[in-house]
Amino acid sequence: MSKFETHAQIAESKVVAVIRGSDAEEAIQLSKAAAEGGIRAIELTYTTPNVQKVFEELQYEDILLGAGTVLDPETARHAILAGAKFVVSPHFNKDVARICNRYGIPYFPGCMTIREMVEALESGCDVLKLFPANDFKPSFIKSVNGPLPQVKIMPTGGINLDNINDWLAAGAVAVGIGSDLNKAYKTGGYEAVVELSKQYINKISQ
Template structure:
């Protein structure tokens, strides 16, 4: 049975920082800045070289209240390797069979109403709305009219300035990748990263106030 407290932590934080880069070498320093700035859920994408090792390192490095998951999980082998390394949740841009049964929550990707409902009916505690930039907060608001129980995590191309709009439209949490991480993984300013992270955390607080 997946640990529901992990999903509760993701939802409570409101923002999942999506760490994607050619290599995961800078993820340790980036994660420290994100957590110090109020971001408490991190997704390490498996397209980043060294991602599995980074997941294990972050689990050792970061405080217990921070949850660390694996992203872009496209097969059972990657899912098992991620969980063995300490991933507390698994995220995919699509619906992938065979990712459950590992004791951690899985958040499949979907876009259309039919796909989202089908994913939710598998028991997924959150459905990743992807790519969110192809639609917008009003799309989620419209979905919640006839489908008020959906727990959706929009991800993909979301700007920090749009976080509050997505949350007030009914998102359970929001995934932020490039607009949050910026150039921090390639030597960019960690101070600028901290500023972006604080603005994202402030947007969550504003939307929920």
């Protein structure tokens, strides 16, 4: 899959499920439930113990797998070799960008300032993660696109059913959701995550 195809699939999906499991099995169940609910892009975070097992379990599923909480180039390479089709960081790391460019994998670094965004753009990043998005309003995207009209932003953190369409209407290429899924799993298990994922898909289709 090319970088262009990955970008297109995420833009079409509009929702990326950010999966943080207390262990590999929980992450697998969260991912499968989100996929069953209609979410086609899954970000497996490297805070999950034995995340390699999660990649192995999900690689044959009909979903786009990415890696999250990637803090250094060594982790980025591990993720890419494990099957990640995109790499996400909470911050911008030039060495991670270099590794991703080398393997033709999109890199979505977390950026909050214009300076960080320009540096990421100059390193080949096409989509930038706004994190934590709950510190901003959706209108922030329009403000950024004034001086940087080419910037595509994926807000993550604080996205929920009440504000997801506000962010998409403001110009977000996609959004990342995670804490809602974890809460649903802890209170209602697998089926609760399936139902919540369906609600997100229905919400963005309205």
